[in-house]
Amino acid sequence: MKEKLLLVGAGGFGRVVLEHAQKEYDCAFLDDGEKTSADGVPVIGKTSDIEKLFGEYKKLMVTIGNNALREKLYKRAEKCGYTFPNIIVSSAYISPYAKLGSGIVILNNAVVQNNAKIGDGTILNPGVEAHHDSMIGKYCIVYTNSVVRSLTQVGDRAWIGSTCTISTGAEVPADAVVEDGAVVKRVTDQ
Template sequence: MSKKKLLLVGAGGFGRMVAERAMIQYDCAFVDDGQDVDTEICGIPVVGGLADLRELRKEYGLLVVGIGNNRFRAQVYERAKTLEFAFPNIAAPSAYVSPFAEVGCGCVVLQNACIQNGASIGSGVLLNAGTEVHCDATVGDYALIYTNSVVRTGATVGNFARIGSNCTICNNTTVPDGTDIPDCTAVH
Protein backbone atom coordinates (compact mmCIF):
# COMPACT_ATOMS: atom_id res chain seq x y z
CA MET A 1 0.00 0.00 0.00
CA SER A 2 1.48 3.35 -0.99
CA LYS A 3 1.79 6.21 1.47
CA LYS A 4 0.07 9.57 1.01
CA LYS A 5 2.33 12.35 -0.25
CA LEU A 6 3.24 15.13 2.18
CA LEU A 7 5.11 18.38 1.58
CA LEU A 8 7.29 19.48 4.48
CA VAL A 9 7.96 23.21 4.39
CA GLY A 10 11.36 23.96 5.90
CA ALA A 11 14.41 21.70 5.80
CA GLY A 12 16.25 23.36 8.68
CA GLY A 13 16.73 21.86 12.13
CA PHE A 14 13.09 21.80 13.13
CA GLY A 15 11.95 20.69 9.69
CA ARG A 16 14.33 17.74 9.83
CA MET A 17 12.93 16.71 13.23
CA VAL A 18 9.41 16.87 11.77
CA ALA A 19 10.59 14.83 8.78
CA GLU A 20 11.89 12.03 11.03
CA ARG A 21 8.37 11.58 12.39
CA ALA A 22 6.46 12.26 9.17
CA MET A 23 8.35 9.77 7.00
CA ILE A 24 7.03 6.92 9.18
CA GLN A 25 3.55 7.58 7.81
CA TYR A 26 3.99 9.65 4.64
CA ASP A 27 5.93 9.82 1.38
CA CYS A 28 7.65 13.15 2.09
CA ALA A 29 9.29 15.91 0.08
CA PHE A 30 10.79 19.18 1.29
CA VAL A 31 10.00 22.70 0.11
CA ASP A 32 12.71 25.15 1.15
CA ASP A 33 13.79 28.41 -0.49
CA GLY A 34 17.34 27.97 0.80
CA GLN A 35 17.99 24.55 -0.74
CA ASP A 36 18.64 23.47 -4.31
CA VAL A 37 15.95 21.39 -6.01
CA ASP A 38 16.83 17.71 -6.34
CA THR A 39 19.16 17.68 -3.33
CA GLU A 40 18.30 15.24 -0.58
CA ILE A 41 18.13 15.99 3.12
CA CYS A 42 17.73 13.02 5.46
CA GLY A 43 16.95 10.95 2.38
CA ILE A 44 14.05 13.24 1.45
CA PRO A 45 14.14 15.18 -1.85
CA VAL A 46 13.82 18.94 -2.07
CA VAL A 47 11.19 19.54 -4.76
CA GLY A 48 10.98 23.33 -4.79
CA GLY A 49 10.52 26.55 -2.92
CA LEU A 50 7.49 28.42 -1.63
CA ALA A 51 6.87 29.95 -5.04
CA ASP A 52 6.26 26.41 -6.34
CA LEU A 53 3.40 25.54 -3.98
CA ARG A 54 0.66 26.10 -6.56
CA GLU A 55 2.34 23.73 -9.04
CA LEU A 56 3.24 21.19 -6.34
CA ARG A 57 -0.41 21.12 -5.21
CA LYS A 58 -1.17 19.03 -8.32
CA GLU A 59 0.87 16.15 -6.85
CA TYR A 60 0.73 16.80 -3.10
CA GLY A 61 -2.48 17.33 -1.17
CA LEU A 62 -0.96 17.45 2.32
CA LEU A 63 1.41 20.01 3.84
CA VAL A 64 3.02 20.60 7.24
CA VAL A 65 5.25 23.55 8.15
CA GLY A 66 8.36 22.79 10.22
CA ILE A 67 9.59 26.34 10.74
CA GLY A 68 9.98 27.82 14.23
CA ASN A 69 9.13 31.44 13.35
CA ASN A 70 5.47 31.65 14.40
CA ARG A 71 4.42 34.52 12.13
CA PHE A 72 6.15 33.05 9.09
CA ARG A 73 4.66 29.61 9.80
CA ALA A 74 1.19 31.18 9.95
CA GLN A 75 1.76 33.00 6.63
CA VAL A 76 2.76 29.75 4.92
CA TYR A 77 -0.28 27.92 6.29
CA GLU A 78 -2.62 30.74 5.23
CA ARG A 79 -1.17 30.73 1.71
CA ALA A 80 -1.38 26.93 1.51
CA LYS A 81 -4.99 27.09 2.72
CA THR A 82 -5.91 29.22 -0.32
CA LEU A 83 -4.37 26.47 -2.50
CA GLU A 84 -6.58 23.90 -0.74
CA PHE A 85 -3.86 21.85 0.93
CA ALA A 86 -4.88 19.75 3.94
CA PHE A 87 -2.79 19.90 7.12
CA PRO A 88 -2.30 16.64 9.04
CA ASN A 89 -0.89 16.55 12.54
CA ILE A 90 2.49 14.88 13.02
CA ALA A 91 3.02 13.14 16.35
CA ALA A 92 6.01 11.10 17.45
CA PRO A 93 5.18 7.51 18.42
CA SER A 94 6.29 8.28 22.00
CA ALA A 95 4.01 11.33 22.31
CA TYR A 96 0.73 11.01 24.20
CA VAL A 97 -2.37 12.84 23.03
CA SER A 98 -5.46 12.18 25.13
CA PRO A 99 -8.50 11.12 23.11
CA PHE A 100 -10.32 13.78 25.17
CA ALA A 101 -8.03 16.63 24.11
CA GLU A 102 -8.72 18.90 21.14
CA VAL A 103 -5.92 19.43 18.63
CA GLY A 104 -6.19 21.73 15.61
CA CYS A 105 -4.60 20.97 12.24
CA GLY A 106 -0.98 21.16 11.10
CA CYS A 107 0.40 20.60 14.60
CA VAL A 108 3.67 18.85 15.42
CA VAL A 109 4.00 16.92 18.68
CA LEU A 110 7.54 15.60 19.18
CA GLN A 111 8.89 12.73 21.27
CA ASN A 112 7.63 12.30 24.83
CA ALA A 113 5.34 15.32 24.60
CA CYS A 114 2.03 14.96 26.42
CA ILE A 115 -1.35 16.57 25.80
CA GLN A 116 -3.68 15.67 28.66
CA ASN A 117 -7.42 15.22 28.97
CA GLY A 118 -9.40 18.39 28.31
CA ALA A 119 -6.47 20.33 26.85
CA SER A 120 -7.06 22.40 23.73
CA ILE A 121 -4.32 22.97 21.15
CA GLY A 122 -4.83 25.42 18.28
CA SER A 123 -3.70 24.97 14.67
CA GLY A 124 -0.10 25.17 13.47
CA VAL A 125 1.28 24.59 16.97
CA LEU A 126 4.77 23.14 17.50
CA LEU A 127 5.31 21.17 20.72
CA ASN A 128 8.94 20.15 21.21
CA ALA A 129 10.24 17.06 22.98
CA GLY A 130 9.11 16.59 26.56
CA THR A 131 6.48 19.34 26.45
CA GLU A 132 3.45 18.85 28.71
CA VAL A 133 0.08 20.52 28.26
CA HIS A 134 -1.96 19.63 31.34
CA CYS A 135 -5.69 19.13 31.86
CA ASP A 136 -7.93 21.96 30.67
CA ALA A 137 -5.00 24.11 29.48
CA THR A 138 -5.22 25.98 26.18
CA VAL A 139 -2.49 26.68 23.63
CA GLY A 140 -3.43 29.17 20.88
CA ASP A 141 -2.82 29.00 17.15
CA TYR A 142 0.78 29.08 15.86
CA ALA A 143 2.34 28.91 19.32
CA LEU A 144 5.74 27.27 19.83
CA ILE A 145 6.69 25.52 23.05
CA TYR A 146 10.28 24.38 23.42
CA THR A 147 11.67 21.31 25.18
CA ASN A 148 10.60 20.21 28.63
CA SER A 149 8.22 23.10 29.25
CA VAL A 150 4.96 22.62 31.10
CA VAL A 151 1.64 24.40 30.62
CA ARG A 152 -0.20 23.63 33.85
CA THR A 153 -3.89 23.00 34.49
CA GLY A 154 -6.19 25.77 33.32
CA ALA A 155 -3.37 27.93 31.92
CA THR A 156 -3.72 29.71 28.57
CA VAL A 157 -0.91 30.30 26.09
CA GLY A 158 -1.95 32.88 23.50
CA ASN A 159 -1.72 32.78 19.72
CA PHE A 160 1.82 33.21 18.35
CA ALA A 161 3.36 32.86 21.83
CA ARG A 162 6.85 31.38 22.16
CA ILE A 163 7.65 29.50 25.35
CA GLY A 164 11.36 28.73 25.85
CA SER A 165 12.84 25.48 27.17
CA ASN A 166 12.32 24.36 30.78
CA CYS A 167 9.54 26.85 31.50
CA THR A 168 6.48 26.42 33.70
CA ILE A 169 3.27 28.25 32.93
CA CYS A 170 1.54 27.94 36.32
CA ASN A 171 -2.07 26.93 36.93
CA ASN A 172 -4.71 29.31 35.54
CA THR A 173 -2.10 31.79 34.25
CA THR A 174 -2.51 33.55 30.90
CA VAL A 175 0.38 34.20 28.52
CA PRO A 176 -0.87 36.93 26.11
CA ASP A 177 -0.77 36.59 22.33
CA GLY A 178 2.69 37.03 20.83
CA THR A 179 4.55 36.85 24.14
CA ASP A 180 8.11 35.48 24.15
CA ILE A 181 8.92 33.68 27.44
CA PRO A 182 12.68 33.13 27.93
CA ASP A 183 14.16 29.74 28.84
CA CYS A 184 13.92 28.56 32.47
CA THR A 185 11.10 30.95 33.44
CA ALA A 186 8.13 30.33 35.70
CA VAL A 187 5.08 32.40 34.80
CA HIS A 188 2.65 32.94 37.71
Protein backbone atom coordinates (compact mmCIF):
# COMPACT_ATOMS: atom_id res chain seq x y z
CA MET A 1 0.00 0.00 0.00
CA LYS A 2 1.31 3.44 -0.99
CA GLU A 3 1.83 6.24 1.51
CA LYS A 4 -0.61 9.14 1.33
CA LEU A 5 0.51 12.49 -0.06
CA LEU A 6 -1.51 15.68 0.10
CA LEU A 7 -0.92 17.96 -2.90
CA VAL A 8 -1.83 21.60 -2.22
CA GLY A 9 -2.91 23.15 -5.52
CA ALA A 10 -4.79 21.33 -8.29
CA GLY A 11 -3.94 23.72 -11.12
CA GLY A 12 -1.59 23.06 -14.02
CA PHE A 13 1.55 22.64 -11.93
CA GLY A 14 -0.28 20.44 -9.42
CA ARG A 15 -1.38 18.13 -12.22
CA VAL A 16 2.20 17.95 -13.57
CA VAL A 17 3.52 16.96 -10.13
CA LEU A 18 0.66 14.48 -9.71
CA GLU A 19 1.81 12.50 -12.77
CA HIS A 20 5.13 11.80 -11.07
CA ALA A 21 3.98 11.64 -7.44
CA GLN A 22 1.38 8.94 -8.19
CA LYS A 23 4.18 6.50 -8.98
CA GLU A 24 5.06 6.42 -5.29
CA TYR A 25 2.14 7.95 -3.39
CA ASP A 26 -1.63 7.73 -3.00
CA CYS A 27 -2.47 11.39 -3.70
CA ALA A 28 -5.30 13.79 -2.93
CA PHE A 29 -5.56 17.53 -3.58
CA LEU A 30 -6.44 20.62 -1.61
CA ASP A 31 -7.48 23.54 -3.80
CA ASP A 32 -9.25 26.85 -3.15
CA GLY A 33 -11.11 26.73 -6.47
CA GLU A 34 -14.35 24.94 -7.27
CA LYS A 35 -12.81 21.68 -8.53
CA THR A 36 -13.94 18.37 -7.07
CA SER A 37 -11.20 16.40 -8.84
CA ALA A 38 -8.18 16.88 -11.08
CA ASP A 39 -7.05 14.16 -13.49
CA GLY A 40 -9.21 11.68 -11.59
CA VAL A 41 -7.76 12.53 -8.17
CA PRO A 42 -10.17 13.96 -5.59
CA VAL A 43 -9.99 17.49 -4.25
CA ILE A 44 -10.78 16.81 -0.59
CA GLY A 45 -10.73 20.35 0.76
CA LYS A 46 -9.32 23.88 0.70
CA THR A 47 -5.96 25.23 1.87
CA SER A 48 -7.72 26.13 5.13
CA ASP A 49 -7.93 22.35 5.80
CA ILE A 50 -4.15 21.80 6.02
CA GLU A 51 -4.18 21.68 9.82
CA LYS A 52 -7.33 19.56 10.03
CA LEU A 53 -5.97 16.85 7.72
CA PHE A 54 -2.69 16.30 9.55
CA GLY A 55 -2.74 12.80 10.95
CA GLU A 56 -4.70 11.30 8.09
CA TYR A 57 -1.92 12.74 5.88
CA LYS A 58 1.63 13.04 7.14
CA LYS A 59 3.29 14.05 3.86
CA LEU A 60 2.47 17.20 1.93
CA MET A 61 3.71 18.95 -1.20
CA VAL A 62 2.73 22.51 -2.17
CA THR A 63 2.15 22.50 -5.93
CA ILE A 64 1.56 26.21 -6.47
CA GLY A 65 3.88 28.32 -8.62
CA ASN A 66 3.56 31.53 -6.56
CA ASN A 67 6.77 31.54 -4.50
CA ALA A 68 5.56 33.62 -1.54
CA LEU A 69 2.32 31.67 -1.23
CA ARG A 70 4.17 28.36 -1.54
CA GLU A 71 6.49 29.41 1.30
CA LYS A 72 3.57 30.52 3.49
CA LEU A 73 1.72 27.20 2.99
CA TYR A 74 4.83 25.12 3.67
CA LYS A 75 5.46 27.02 6.90
CA ARG A 76 1.87 26.41 8.04
CA ALA A 77 2.18 22.72 7.24
CA GLU A 78 5.56 22.49 8.98
CA LYS A 79 4.00 23.74 12.24
CA CYS A 80 1.55 20.82 12.06
CA GLY A 81 4.33 18.26 11.67
CA TYR A 82 3.99 17.33 7.99
CA THR A 83 7.07 16.12 6.17
CA PHE A 84 7.85 17.17 2.61
CA PRO A 85 9.12 14.64 0.08
CA ASN A 86 11.06 15.59 -3.01
CA ILE A 87 9.53 14.70 -6.36
CA ILE A 88 12.37 14.05 -8.80
CA VAL A 89 11.59 12.78 -12.30
CA SER A 90 13.65 9.75 -13.32
CA SER A 91 15.16 11.55 -16.34
CA ALA A 92 16.74 14.20 -14.09
CA TYR A 93 20.37 13.80 -13.03
CA ILE A 94 21.20 14.67 -9.43
CA SER A 95 24.83 14.40 -8.38
CA PRO A 96 25.30 12.26 -5.26
CA TYR A 97 27.28 15.26 -3.95
CA ALA A 98 24.48 17.80 -4.49
CA LYS A 99 22.62 19.08 -1.43
CA LEU A 100 18.83 19.14 -1.64
CA GLY A 101 16.35 20.61 0.81
CA SER A 102 12.83 19.19 1.16
CA GLY A 103 9.62 19.74 -0.78
CA ILE A 104 11.58 20.17 -4.01
CA VAL A 105 10.26 19.36 -7.49
CA ILE A 106 12.84 18.55 -10.18
CA LEU A 107 11.32 17.83 -13.58
CA ASN A 108 12.36 16.16 -16.83
CA ASN A 109 16.00 16.29 -17.91
CA ALA A 110 17.06 18.76 -15.23
CA VAL A 111 20.65 18.50 -13.99
CA VAL A 112 21.95 19.30 -10.50
CA GLN A 113 25.74 19.01 -10.47
CA ASN A 114 28.35 18.34 -7.80
CA ASN A 115 28.00 20.49 -4.66
CA ALA A 116 25.05 22.44 -6.07
CA LYS A 117 22.58 23.38 -3.32
CA ILE A 118 18.83 23.55 -3.89
CA GLY A 119 16.73 25.08 -1.09
CA ASP A 120 13.45 23.87 0.41
CA GLY A 121 10.31 24.19 -1.69
CA THR A 122 12.16 25.07 -4.91
CA ILE A 123 10.92 24.06 -8.37
CA LEU A 124 13.29 23.21 -11.23
CA ASN A 125 11.36 22.87 -14.48
CA PRO A 126 12.36 20.68 -17.46
CA GLY A 127 15.89 21.15 -18.79
CA VAL A 128 17.14 23.37 -15.95
CA GLU A 129 20.84 23.09 -15.13
CA ALA A 130 22.29 23.96 -11.72
CA HIS A 131 26.05 23.77 -12.25
CA HIS A 132 28.63 22.75 -9.68
CA ASP A 133 28.95 24.87 -6.55
CA SER A 134 25.87 26.95 -7.37
CA MET A 135 23.21 27.75 -4.80
CA ILE A 136 19.49 28.22 -5.47
CA GLY A 137 17.68 29.43 -2.37
CA LYS A 138 14.40 28.39 -0.78
CA TYR A 139 10.99 28.64 -2.52
CA CYS A 140 12.46 29.63 -5.90
CA ILE A 141 11.15 28.68 -9.31
CA VAL A 142 13.43 28.21 -12.31
CA TYR A 143 11.64 27.77 -15.62
CA THR A 144 12.43 25.59 -18.61
CA ASN A 145 15.95 25.35 -20.06
CA SER A 146 17.53 27.96 -17.81
CA VAL A 147 21.12 27.59 -16.64
CA VAL A 148 22.44 28.59 -13.23
CA ARG A 149 26.20 28.52 -13.72
CA SER A 150 28.94 27.62 -11.24
CA LEU A 151 29.49 29.67 -8.09
CA THR A 152 26.19 31.50 -8.55
CA GLN A 153 23.94 32.54 -5.65
CA VAL A 154 20.18 32.77 -6.23
CA GLY A 155 18.27 34.30 -3.31
CA ASP A 156 15.11 32.93 -1.71
CA ARG A 157 11.83 33.22 -3.65
CA ALA A 158 13.59 34.28 -6.87
CA TRP A 159 11.62 33.77 -10.09
CA ILE A 160 13.81 32.88 -13.07
CA GLY A 161 12.10 32.69 -16.47
CA SER A 162 12.71 30.27 -19.34
CA THR A 163 15.98 30.13 -21.31
CA CYS A 164 17.87 32.38 -18.91
CA THR A 165 21.55 32.21 -18.14
CA ILE A 166 22.78 33.22 -14.71
CA SER A 167 26.51 33.67 -15.38
CA THR A 168 29.31 32.19 -13.30
CA GLY A 169 29.60 33.91 -9.94
CA ALA A 170 26.55 36.15 -10.43
CA GLU A 171 24.17 36.92 -7.59
CA VAL A 172 20.39 37.08 -7.94
CA PRO A 173 18.83 38.76 -4.89
CA ALA A 174 15.92 37.36 -2.90
CA ASP A 175 12.52 37.96 -4.51
CA ALA A 176 14.11 38.97 -7.84
CA VAL A 177 12.30 38.41 -11.14
CA VAL A 178 14.53 37.45 -14.08
CA GLU A 179 12.54 37.70 -17.31
CA ASP A 180 12.51 34.97 -19.99
CA GLY A 181 15.70 34.89 -22.06
CA ALA A 182 17.67 37.21 -19.76
CA VAL A 183 21.37 36.92 -19.06
CA VAL A 184 22.46 37.92 -15.57
CA LYS A 185 26.17 38.69 -15.70
CA ARG A 186 28.65 38.80 -12.92
CA VAL A 187 29.71 42.31 -12.04
CA THR A 188 33.49 42.54 -12.25
CA ASP A 189 35.91 45.25 -11.20
CA GLN A 190 36.99 47.53 -14.06
